[in-house]
Amino acid sequence: MMMFGPENLRQNVLLRDYVTFKIGGPAELFYEATTSEGLVAAVAYAKARGLPCFVMGGGSNLVVSDAGIDGLVIHNASRDYSLVDQQAHQITISAGYDLGELVKMAYGNSLTGVESLTGIPGSVGGAIYGNAGAYGRSIADILIDAEVLMPDGQILQVDNAFFKFDYRTSRLKQDNIIVLKARFQLEPGIREEIHAKMADIMTQRHSKHPDRSIGCAGSFFKNLPPLPGENRRRAAGAVLEQVGAKKMSVGGASVYQKHANFIINQGKATAADVKKLAQLLKAKVMNDFGIELSEEVLYIGR
Numbered sequence: 001m002m003m004f005g006p007e008n009l010r011q012n013v014l015l016r017d018y019v020t021f022k023i024g025g026p027a028e029l030f031y032e033a034t035t036s037e038g039l040v041a042a043v044a045y046a047k048a049r050g051l052p053c054f055v056m057g058g059g060s061n062l063v064v065s066d067a068g069i070d071g072l073v074i075h076n077a078s079r080d081y082s083l084v085d086q087q088a089h090q091i092t093i094s095a096g097y098d099l100g101e102l103v104k105m106a107y108g109n110s111l112t113g114v115e116s117l118t119g120i121p122g123s124v125g126g127a128i129y130g131n132a133g134a135y136g137r138s139i140a141d142i143l144i145d146a147e148v149l150m151p152d153g154q155i156l157q158v159d160n161a162f163f164k165f166d167y168r169t170s171r172l173k174q175d176n177i178i179v180l181k182a183r184f185q186l187e188p189g190i191r192e193e194i195h196a197k198m199a200d201i202m203t204q205r206h207s208k209h210p211d212r213s214i215g216c217a218g219s220f221f222k223n224l225p226p227l228p229g230e231n232r233r234r235a236a237g238a239v240l241e242q243v244g245a246k247k248m249s250v251g252g253a254s255v256y257q258k259h260a261n262f263i264i265n266q267g268k269a270t271a272a273d274v275k276k277l278a279q280l281l282k283a284k285v286m287n288d289f290g291i292e293l294s295e296e297v298l299y300i301g302r
């Protein structure tokens with residue numbers, strides 16, 4: 001098991017190789033954390049030297065700038081802890097696991113409750129940060145508690161309420177808190193039924209999302225609050241479709257033909273292309289509907 005040491009830091013690592021958009025310049029320093037201890041030590045190292053520090057998971061919600069990012073980027077690939085408690089129907093795992101691995105672990109143990117999140121890319125930690133969800137469920141619905149690294153270096157055990165979850169958000173977006181480990185409450189289920197639901201969701205996702213070989217970061221803008229008297233959020237994609245988004249592109253970035261809320265990298269897109277296209281889309285929606293779209297993706301870097 002590799003522990004953290006400054007000799008493990010790499011310089012000028014291209015982040016485009018670590019993010020689903022396949023866009024982005026170099027991290028000044030880069031560390032691949034395979035354990036929670038390594039992650040905590042790397043954060044402490046950056047803090048002691050006054051270096052900016054950014055922890056990424058699967059890189060599936062990021063637009064990294066072309067000029068790259070100052071300081072230390074830590075790729076959280078920690079998978080040093082996993083425990084399935086069959087009696088309590090709970091799974092506890094390191095935050096660096098893929099969300100998909102959690103889904104498979106639950107299925108493998110005939111536990112239900114997380115299969116709605118099938119196919120959402122990224123890590124468990126990233127999913128908690130943005131309260132990832134789909135098909136009416138989000139990670140907040142099953143998270144019991146977590147081990148977190150606080151900005152002052154303390155490691156705390158915190159419960160679900162600590163995160164102040166809301167639609168695609170949590171307090172992690174304000175406070176610089178890193179999730180190390182998380183425990184989820186599931187229910188006993190029937191293996192074949194869980195599998196059928198996962199397969200059904202994957203079919204639906206394949207029909208409207210680009211293939212993984214195409215760079216993108218999922219829904220680019222947040223869905224809109226419900227209209228008065230309604231309780232469902234309005235899809236940003238529907239509004240974008242009405243302003244002709246699917247015909248729009250800038251350089252190598254264009255709007256995906258099957259989903260107007262996805263910006264895709266046609267191969268040679270830059271972060272500048274993506275940002276420009278996003279600005280044009282926002283301006284068009286503001287102009288035509290007086291609606292202000294806000295990004296669900298996160299822009300990072302210089």
Ligand SMILES: Cc1cc2nc3c(=O)[nH]c(=O)nc-3n(C[C@H](O)[C@H](O)[C@H](O)COP(=O)(O)OP(=O)(O)OC[C@H]3O[C@@H](n4cnc5c(N)ncnc54)[C@H](O)[C@@H]3O)c2cc1C
Binds near residue numbers: 058177216298
């Ligand atoms: C094809 C596609 C489909 C998608 N579909 C959905 C969907 O249906 N629903 C949905 O909600 N999202 C969806 N997304 C968006 C994305 O998958 C989620 O936002 C995902 O949860 C991000 O996790 P990540 O590990 O990739 O985070 P990253 O992109 O690596 O990082 C995002 C943020 O999370 C923070 N973060 C990462 N790990 C931790 C940690 N351990 N502790 C604290 N903060 C952390 C980072 O600092 C950063 O601020 C989709 C994306 C793609 C590409």
